[in-house]
Amino acid sequence: MPVPCRKCGGSAILKRPKTGDALCKECFYAAFESEIHHTIVTGKLFTRGERVAVGASGGKDSTVLAYVLKLLNEKYDYGLDLVLLSVDEGITGYRDDSLETVKRNQQQYDLPLKIVSYEELYGWTMDSIVKQIGRKNNCTFCGVFRRQALDRGALLVNAGKIVTGHNADDIAETILMNILRGDIARLRRCADIITGAEGALPRCKPFKYTYEKEIVMYAYFKKLDYFSTECIYSPNAYRGYARAYLKDLEKIRSTSIIDIIHSGESLSIKKDVKMPTQGTCSRCAYISSQPVCKACTLLEGLNKGLPKLGIGKPHKARKRLDAVDLKASTDSSTPPPSSSSTSSDPAASIAPSSSSSSSPSSSNVAAEVKQVVDF
Amino acid sequence: MCQVQGDDTLMIEEVKILKRSSTCLKCDEAAVVIARVKDAFCRHCFLGYVTHRFKATIGKSRLIRDKEKVLIAFSGGQNSSAVARLIHEGRSENQHKRSDSSQVSSTDDGIITQQTPEERRANRETITKLMNAYDLPTCVVPIEEVFSLRLSAESTLRVKDEDDVTMAMEHFSQLSIQDEASQRLQDILDSVKSLTAKEDLVKTLRHRLLADIAKQTGHTKVMLGDNGTNLASRVLSGMAQGRGVTVPLEVGFADNREGDSTFVRPLREFPSREVSLYNHLMGVESVCIPTLTTKASQYASINKLTDDFIHGLQVGFPSTVSTVLRTGEKLCMVSSSGDEGSCIMCKAPLDTNVSACSALESTQHSLAELSDPDRGQQTANGQCSLAVSCETSYDDQSSSECCGQGDGSCHSTKKTISFGDVSKGLCYGCRITVRDMKGVNSLPGYVLEEAGRRQRRSEMKEEIQDFLLTDDR
Numbered sequence: 042m043p044v045p046c047r048k049c050g051g052s053a054i055l056k057r058p059k060t061g062d063a064l065c066k067e068c069f070y071a072a073f074e075s076e077i078h079h080t081i082v083t084g085k086l087f088t089r090g091e092r093v094a095v096g097a098s099g100g101k102d103s104t105v106l107a108y109v110l111k112l113l114n115e116k117y118d119y120g121l122d123l124v125l126l127s128v129d130e131g132i133t134g135y136r137d138d139s140l141e142t143v144k145r146n147q148q149q150y151d152l153p154l155k156i157v158s159y160e161e162l163y164g165w166t167m168d169s170i171v172k173q174i175g176r177k178n179n180c181t182f183c184g185v186f187r188r189q190a191l192d193r194g195a196l197l198v199n200a201g202k203i204v205t206g207h208n209a210d211d212i213a214e215t216i217l218m219n220i221l222r223g224d225i226a227r228l229r230r231c232a233d234i235i236t237g238a239e240g241a242l243p244r245c246k247p248f249k250y251t252y253e254k255e256i257v258m259y260a261y262f263k264k265l266d267y268f269s270t271e272c273i274y275s276p277n278a279y280r281g282y283a284r285a286y287l288k289d290l291e292k293i294r295s296t297s298i299i300d301i302i303h304s305g306e307s308l309s310i311k312k313d314v315k316m317p318t319q320g321t322c323s324r325c326a327y328i329s330s331q332p333v334c335k336a337c338t339l340l341e342g343l344n345k346g347l348p349k350l351g352i353g354k355p356h357k358a359r360k361r362l363d364a365v366d367l368k369a370s371t372d373s374s375t376p377p378p379s380s381s382s383t384s385s386d387p388a389a390s391i392a393p394s395s396s397s398s399s400s401p402s403s404s405n406v407a408a409e410v411k412q413v414v415d416f
Numbered sequence: 417m418c419q420v421q422g423d424d425t426l427m428i429e430e431v432k433i434l435k436r437s438s439t440c441l442k443c444d445e446a447a448v449v450i451a452r453v454k455d456a457f458c459r460h461c462f463l464g465y466v467t468h469r470f471k472a473t474i475g476k477s478r479l480i481r482d483k484e485k486v487l488i489a490f491s492g493g494q495n496s497s498a499v500a501r502l503i504h505e506g507r508s509e510n511q512h513k514r515s516d517s518s519q520v521s522s523t524d525d526g527i528i529t530q531q532t533p534e535e536r537r538a539n540r541e542t543i544t545k546l547m548n549a550y551d552l553p554t555c556v557v558p559i560e561e562v563f564s565l566r567l568s569a570e571s572t573l574r575v576k577d578e579d580d581v582t583m584a585m586e587h588f589s590q591l592s593i594q595d596e597a598s599q600r601l602q603d604i605l606d607s608v609k610s611l612t613a614k615e616d617l618v619k620t621l622r623h624r625l626l627a628d629i630a631k632q633t634g635h636t637k638v639m640l641g642d643n644g645t646n647l648a649s650r651v652l653s654g655m656a657q658g659r660g661v662t663v664p665l666e667v668g669f670a671d672n673r674e675g676d677s678t679f680v681r682p683l684r685e686f687p688s689r690e691v692s693l694y695n696h697l698m699g700v701e702s703v704c705i706p707t708l709t710t711k712a713s714q715y716a717s718i719n720k721l722t723d724d725f726i727h728g729l730q731v732g733f734p735s736t737v738s739t740v741l742r743t744g745e746k747l748c749m750v751s752s753s754g755d756e757g758s759c760i761m762c763k764a765p766l767d768t769n770v771s772a773c774s775a776l777e778s779t780q781h782s783l784a785e786l787s788d789p790d791r792g793q794q795t796a797n798g799q800c801s802l803a804v805s806c807e808t809s810y811d812d813q814s815s816s817e818c819c820g821q822g823d824g825s826c827h828s829t830k831k832t833i834s835f836g837d838v839s840k841g842l843c844y845g846c847r848i849t850v851r852d853m854k855g856v857n858s859l860p861g862y863v864l865e866e867a868g869r870r871q872r873r874s875e876m877k878e879e880i881q882d883f884l885l886t887d888d889r
């Protein structure tokens with residue numbers, strides 16, 4: 042027995058996860074698009090004439106995002122200049138394939154595409170980082186580097202704003218994660234629709250109120266070309282718990298996702314709670330809450346052959362790295378200039394060659410640093 | 417998740433320490449328990465630690481004055497038994513000290529789990545027996561009493577006179593279960609579709625009843641038995657049920673949304689394990705009376721799922737409970753704007769006055785999109801949307817509903833109240849719960865009265881709107 046579409050009375054093809062309504066294909070497209078338009082308008086996400094970089098990974102969210110933004114831009118005449126921006130992390134068997142999808146999308150949607158790679162920005166691919174650090178913790182590198190890479194890529198194409206395909210599920214998950222981790226500073230800003238306005242390029246999330254399931258539905262019925270494979274390097278274990286919890290919540294009550302976002306939006310934080318102050322990195326001038334940003338710290342660890350040192354609490358990481366520097370400068374076998382140049386000159390820290398200078402004594406240093414850390 | 421990996425290594429070290437230390441942390445006696453994360457205590461030092469921490473939690477809050485009358489909400493379970501025992505110990509130790517005119521009070525929730533009258537009577541007797549051990553005045557009030565609460569009762573002044581208090585106490589201890597009220601509550605509970613909403617409703621009703629008992633018997637504080645583990649789980653389940661705005665009230669030491677009866681949680685610094693250890697060592701008796709989700713699967717309700725989630729995570733990451741609690745502590749309340757700014761059900765500040773770009777507005781936009789005028793009355797798969805009013809008339813109750821004040825504030829339910837009218841006065845979390853019910857007319861009188869009052873106020877305001885110079889009420 043065909044179920045009638047709630048809107049037009051035709052034969053319905055799906056049940057909307059968001060409202061539970063049965064809709065036909067056309068009415069679902071219309072509702073989906075009009076809701077994103079509503080979010081864009083009420084959230085004042087864009088201004089006319091702006092060049093906007095669409096973070097494109099080739100996955101479902103960003104593919105639908107690029108498609109819908111282009112469509113809405115024409116339909117409602119936002120006057121936006123859209124550019125696809127991809128980051129090549131250098132993961133063989135994952136990113137190279139998904140980038141092919143992005144390249145096809147570029148032709149299908151007729152949008153310019155810019156690809157920035159970790160290799161050209163940092164001198165390291167994720168493959169080579171994983172060789173150093175192993176399967177654990179590599180997501181820390183990838184996540185921190187991607188954030189900067191998107192910003193740098195957007196600057197290269199002269200974009201004033203970045204849009205990402207984060208959907209409602211992602212945001213609800215992040216809110217839960219930040220509670221579980223006790224990260225009050227991120228908890229405050231993770232529910233914002235536009236983030237990073239001060240310092241870095243503003244980023245916005247037009248899919249903030251869009252359920253992941255509906256994005257998949259849209260892509261499925263529109264037969265959009267997207268790449269769906271999990272990253273080959275181990276998925277983030279702890280986030281996995283939050284995700285599983287969220288999926289279970291959704292099973293019990295399908296509106297839980299939007300309810301969590303509502304909760305996140307209505308939180309207010311005590312005034313006397315100490316917040317990290319946002320400054321800029323003394324090395325690369327990128328926005329950072331520490332004197333040296335996380336990306337530079339991680340990179341320094343990599344280049345000194347001690348990749349694990351940059352992981353963990355920022356001040357502890359700093360201490361460990363300083364201990365390495367101290368060790369290097371007191372050690373007569375290692376020429377002091379090389380270590381001081383890596384720490385003071387931002388350009389030098391990007392060059393992969395500097396890692397070789399400290400590698401001979403690295404295992405020895407690592408043993409001593411470990412002791413320092415334990416205290 | 418670098419910090420988490422750090423914790424992993426920490427855990428391994430702790431296991432080593434546990435094996436080594438068999439003597440008490442404070443004295444050199446043989447240790448019998450492990451408290452906090454890894455501290456070994458002997459019996460005497462552990463009990464001292466618990467008592468000290470309990471008193472310190474109360475003292476630090478600076479909320480409970482000497483000789484203040486405190487009502488202990490007692491369910492017979494581990495937590496409330498521990499609170500009663502700790503208060504009892506404190507009293508016998510120091511006669512003139514604080515909270516020496518307390519009372520233990522319990523609500524009889526038998527109806528919720530559909531117990532027979534005999535079962536309920538048996539449970540009441542068990543609980544009374546347990547409460548009598550603490551040498552304090554006691555009473556057991558059936559949860560149905562919540563229907564006799566009136567809005568008008570709120571405006572009556574708190575009773576001060578000793579005679580009034582005794583009378584009120586007598587009144588509460590002699591309450592019998594009214595069949596009519598039982599039926600009404602049963603109807604409401606049956607009309608709630610999901611267990612999550614049912615739990616939420618019962619909790620709201622019970623809190624309101626406790627606040628009312630406290631008020632009528634002249635108590636200014638109500639002590640709840642929530643422990644740290646419960647509260648950590650409450651942070652997450654509160655978030656998941658759209659109650660982010662009340663998280664600071666729900667998990668803080670004090671919850672003052674009821675105005676002059678403040679709820680306090682003196683066990684909030686203790687994880688559930690320490691409460692059990694205390695009860696075990698002190699021989700505190702408790703009873704487990706089944707609730708809605710006892711023996712249910714973990715997917716039965718959001719609260720149940722969250723409890724299981726927190727417990728599971730706590731095993732792998734022992735800092736989970738304290739981290740979540742500390743996150744909850746850093747949140748604060750937004751000040752509600754006066755009388756009309758709070759929820760008519762749970763008294764939380766209203767969080768529904770939001771900007772155009774928000775989760776609430778976006779959901780309403782999605783729903784409004786579909787409610788074409790010609791098809792608007794139809795609801796898809798029985799779900800009641802915000803845009804569609806769900807009017808279900810309950811004719812049989814109409815006559816008993818008139819409050820008869822005769823000053824124009826009389827609200828008779830002959831004119832059935834719609835979901836839309838009620839929902840204006842509800843916070844986001846209560847809206848979800850009420851939307852899960854078949855109709856709003858079976859809600860307790862005090863909720864409907866307040867909804868009606870607010871509606872009339874806003875109608876009045878609309879009428880005079882053109883002549884108002886400022887937006888103040």
